[in-house]
Amino acid sequence: MRYRFGCHLSYEVKSPTLFVFNIEAARLPRHQNLAEELVISPDYDRRVHVVPGSETRYFAVNAKPGPFTLRYQAKVDLDALHKDPAEIAETPVPEIPLEVLPYLLPSRFVSSDRLASFALREFGRLDRGFERVTAICNWIYDNIDYKRGTSDGETTADESLLLRAGVCRDFSHIAIAFCRALGIPARYVSAYAFGLAPPDFHAVFEAYLDGRWWLFDATRQAALDGLVRIGAGRDAAEIAFASPFGEIEAGPVEVFIERIDAPGENAVRTADAISTDDSAPLPGQ
Amino acid sequence: MRYRFGCHLSYEVKSPTLFVFNIEAARLPRHQNLAEELVISPDYDRRVHVVPGSETRYFAVNAKPGPFTLRYQAKVDLDALHKDPAEIAETPVPEIPLEVLPYLLPSRFVSSDRLASFALREFGRLDRGFERVTAICNWIYDNIDYKRGTSDGETTADESLLLRAGVCRDFSHIAIAFCRALGIPARYVSAYAFGLAPPDFHAVFEAYLDGRWWLFDATRQAALDGLVRIGAGRDAAEIAFASPFGEIEAGPVEVFIERIDAPGENAVRTADAISTDDSAPLPGQ
Amino acid sequence: MRYRFGCHLSYEVKSPTLFVFNIEAARLPRHQNLAEELVISPDYDRRVHVVPGSETRYFAVNAKPGPFTLRYQAKVDLDALHKDPAEIAETPVPEIPLEVLPYLLPSRFVSSDRLASFALREFGRLDRGFERVTAICNWIYDNIDYKRGTSDGETTADESLLLRAGVCRDFSHIAIAFCRALGIPARYVSAYAFGLAPPDFHAVFEAYLDGRWWLFDATRQAALDGLVRIGAGRDAAEIAFASPFGEIEAGPVEVFIERIDAPGENAVRTADAISTDDSAPLPGQ
Amino acid sequence: MRYRFGCHLSYEVKSPTLFVFNIEAARLPRHQNLAEELVISPDYDRRVHVVPGSETRYFAVNAKPGPFTLRYQAKVDLDALHKDPAEIAETPVPEIPLEVLPYLLPSRFVSSDRLASFALREFGRLDRGFERVTAICNWIYDNIDYKRGTSDGETTADESLLLRAGVCRDFSHIAIAFCRALGIPARYVSAYAFGLAPPDFHAVFEAYLDGRWWLFDATRQAALDGLVRIGAGRDAAEIAFASPFGEIEAGPVEVFIERIDAPGENAVRTADAISTDDSAPLPGQ
Known part of the structure; x- marks a missing residue:
């Protein structure tokens, strides 16, 4: 597309x-x-x-x-990679490449160390694999309200869980925290998101499963195979779209994305697992 | 008894x-x-x-x-008062006696102000009345692990919710926070608890419903009509069994309670609403 | 006056x-x-x-x-009581009346338990007495900026210390936390404050010394012998000037206080210790 | 050496x-x-x-x-680089290399975003340069107690500041937070530390000044030109000496470092600025 x-x-x-x-x-x-x-x-x-x-x-x-x-x-x-979720296993921790391991560590907005019991209590007994991360997304979708104005640039995953509300940034932070606490590397992703209304920079996340990074969106607001990735990092601290060091006044932000090959077509949600990242293959692959 | x-x-x-x-x-x-x-x-x-x-x-x-x-x-x-839970309504906030209103306020370990959305999200749509407080107890019992060593004297209701674990003190703090956030006055109660194993000082809570304080135990560890109340306060900060101001070493704490009229009899759980407090009647009663 | x-x-x-x-x-x-x-x-x-x-x-x-x-x-x-600060000793903890002891406990916005080391480190070696509480006020005045908009209704003494900023509410919470951590009962006081500009409800605090409650204002914004006390409580949670339980829109708040016996006279700062409360005399007095 | x-x-x-x-x-x-x-x-x-x-x-x-x-x-x-501190200026933020900028971001244990006012209040008016970082170290040394057992693996710079106590890990986190809040890139460094008693893995920090990383030790426990660097990262989360993912029991940790060329010689403290890192030169150097 x-x-x-x-x-x-x-x-x-x-x-x-x-x-x-x-x-x-x-x-x-x-x-x-x-x-x-x-x-x-x-x-x-x-x-x-x-x-x-x-x-x-x-x-x-x-x-x-x-x-x-x-x-x-x-x-x-x-050219997003599509795959059957049922075929995607979790990568056992001993097999995670060392350059991927930092994505198991807690970070500024993702206190996965403090949420270890929470994650184990809620998701520890589920079957391992892609579907467990889907279960995390579903839990967040069911338990957290998408509400503008409930968080700011210092809000952590902990706080969002207590407030039971947030925006795409916070949904992603919570999901990443749960994944890391379960031994699944996870990272924060910013993207141009086809189908997002109103158009804006979107935040989703990637989990590392079966030797590859897969896309997830706990907010269910965008089509996963319509995400053009901008940045990937530990959390929102790393990949702000603009970081000014000085005194400024920001004007309006205009973001757009549209299909060229099929103008006017709407975003279609897929049940496939989607990946656009090939950059961290398992050794030997 | x-x-x-x-x-x-x-x-x-x-x-x-x-x-x-x-x-x-x-x-x-x-x-x-x-x-x-x-x-x-x-x-x-x-x-x-x-x-x-x-x-x-x-x-x-x-x-x-x-x-x-x-x-x-x-x-x-x-001489505990027994009543059918179905007959016990919530006291509308405008009818709560002013001397009871402090039990709607947040306190050191009960940050009900920060948990308002959480409580509304989880319990806001339930029918009002005694059963709503029972639902709070059930939620805590289902979602929080009773585990010694997970909390200390500075642990707040917030933290217990994130840790998903605690002891009777913490179960009560969470329940009190939810009640207050919903407009139900609630307070922390220490008691000699018949049937508690091993015997110890127990912490439960009282909610103010229908003009009276009713006993609840989110841990389900003791019989509600076997609770001899010691203290009632805003949270654990107020009614420690011993507060030493000086340098001491504490020896073992031995606590006991037994039936005299029916020795050897076990605690029986009741489905009744239980109250031992008549001290804050509604004006006019 | x-x-x-x-x-x-x-x-x-x-x-x-x-x-x-x-x-x-x-x-x-x-x-x-x-x-x-x-x-x-x-x-x-x-x-x-x-x-x-x-x-x-x-x-x-x-x-x-x-x-x-x-x-x-x-x-x-x-008819404020004036006394020479040098004559006012701290009440040894064993002599504090039991009804005053709750003002040693931590409360929602005053986490004196978490600030014990801080208080001891900064004020533990000072001479005991009225002057130690004055030293606390001076430290706060020197180290915390009085700045509107830096705190809200959920800000705790901890957070104000980290932000290094707050308003009268926060200055009082910090001072109360330090006092309690040092074994000096302290409480939050709201008042009509002569000389406060612009006029508003003011928050100060009282410390219990030598068997009596003495007034302090860490913000140095009002004259201590021009404070007409409204409420006294553990912290701001207890004595809001208005607590609405329902949906409202608040209009402007107008507060005033003026000298009748000497109209137009300005507030004069006193170096005396000031008390307007006689209600908790030591046993035997 | x-x-x-x-x-x-x-x-x-x-x-x-x-x-x-x-x-x-x-x-x-x-x-x-x-x-x-x-x-x-x-x-x-x-x-x-x-x-x-x-x-x-x-x-x-x-x-x-x-x-x-x-x-x-x-x-x-x-072969540590020695330089006169007075000759080392701060790198203006616009000149900081992009690969160094992540060390201005807050991280799990270094909430520099929340401590911005604190840092500005305390160090904002000091002359810029190496000496400002020295002033940060002195402030920490004067205000925080080095005390084992006061922190654990989840303690943040915020909490250490409130507790007024910590160990080398916490001293470094506080210093890094202040540096970042002032626009000085800073990172956490683990090292073999000559002169440290008892011998152990040591935590210090590096600040990026004048186009190079310089070593600092707010604990004053080791000789700066006797530090053999192991890891450098955003905070303690990144460079634990051992991260086990599984169930283990750890035995004793034995760490040693000694002079070979001058056996038995003691560590001498230097007043020089010390750097062992040449890896992030300014463009053009």
């Missing part, structure tokens, strides 16, 4: 400000024929950094006081 | 220490024919304080370095 | 609502010649409750949907 | 267990002539992972039930 997607960002810069942006699609093999255009105005120099492994792309700009805008648009053939 | 009950406490006092004890049965009308004996050795002077309303009895002793022991034993005819 | 003081409150009531108000001056012997007028409109029935000991006065009103206003105004001869 | 160092670890493995170890000295250019010997018994296969950038070395072993021991010993010429 071919998508056109992107975003427009605008700022009023008040003091000299370092901006770090993470808005570009990751350069994954399954993001085929990625064609991109980025226009920033004024046309400041960019410094670029790509995280090895997750292929998350950052660029930094030193902006001067005054208006500052970015327009990113791109096209991609999204 | 007539009970014999009491406790033996012993301490090695290291520095001059103020002890405040709350081990005596409350002087409630339904604690009939209460006969008590308290022996403390050395025979220090006692200062006595009874909290109006809850009738919780404290006594204070200034102990000198050296061994210090207390032996309290008492007998009582426990 | 004679003061005229009071408040105007207005609400738009959306659903039938129980209001509990704590806006009336406490009936203390040192609040001499207290003359009061309370006009509520509509003229709903009031239920009244006075807490024995602190003499805090509450009244409750069941309001119907529609506009609802209160006007309270009063006059008082404030 | 030439050091001989290493550790002996022993375990009783109860169930098949994945161990991840981080006990080997990092392969840094300034760790010259590193000669190592690692004996594990039974002689399980090892999987090896080195984190690009920090050069932190992990190895993983799948251990079977039974006894399991490791003996690591190594020799190194430690």
